[in-house]
Amino acid sequence: MRQSPKERIAEDAIKAWQLNATLMALIPLIVTITLFVLANIFSFSYWYAIGLLVVTIVESIITIFLIPKIRWNRWRYQIYDQEIYIQHGIIIVTRTLVPMIRVQHVDTKQGPILKRYGLSSLTISTAATTHEIPALLEEEASALRDQISELARVEQDDV
Incomplete structure (x- = not known):
């Protein structure tokens, strides 16, 4: 495993x-x-x-x-060259692998409550669904958005 x-x-x-x-x-x-x-x-x-x-x-x-x-305590994520690994859930723990080749676009969003604490959420969109990594520091969310965008672009070029 x-x-x-x-x-x-x-x-x-x-x-x-x-x-x-x-x-x-x-x-x-x-x-x-x-x-x-x-x-x-x-x-x-x-x-x-x-x-x-x-x-x-x-x-x-x-x-x-x-x-x-x-x-x-349960929210975790990891960015790899080929995929994004997201784990969350309290009673039912969900582990999601998002292949970079499937990523269509990446957004950051920030509502008034997140803005108060200097946080942003990262949204990763594929053709089938969207995946969210909530409550990252603003700078970290922007850096991850750019990193995922670059890795997804490299994966697209390889195809």
Whole structure:
């Protein structure tokens, strides 16, 4: 069996994913608060709202504090002359080999949360699908984009 890739994404990815999870956790919190208000207005039991509050708190703790660290620990990638090796997943670990000859184009993208931490995601497109290496340092993402583009061009010339 092939060795796992050695390269890791930036450690600030944990902070970016935690911020994203915090923003997403606001939705169930608003629903929970709405249920408390409705229970008060329509005079039905608060137990539904309390149950939903417990579920919301547990879900928030897991998605904000636990999942990003495990996700970062599992994300790995390696760039070779002939292929790109990507490994990710928490419960189901996915290992993907992308042959350089299949690479059509490579992009970097950066949303507001990644920009705050100086990170970018690298997207590798083939005819069949796209593959993403999330949360790389901006300079590293640009360098990898150029390196993959150059290696893919060399592979295209060899055919």
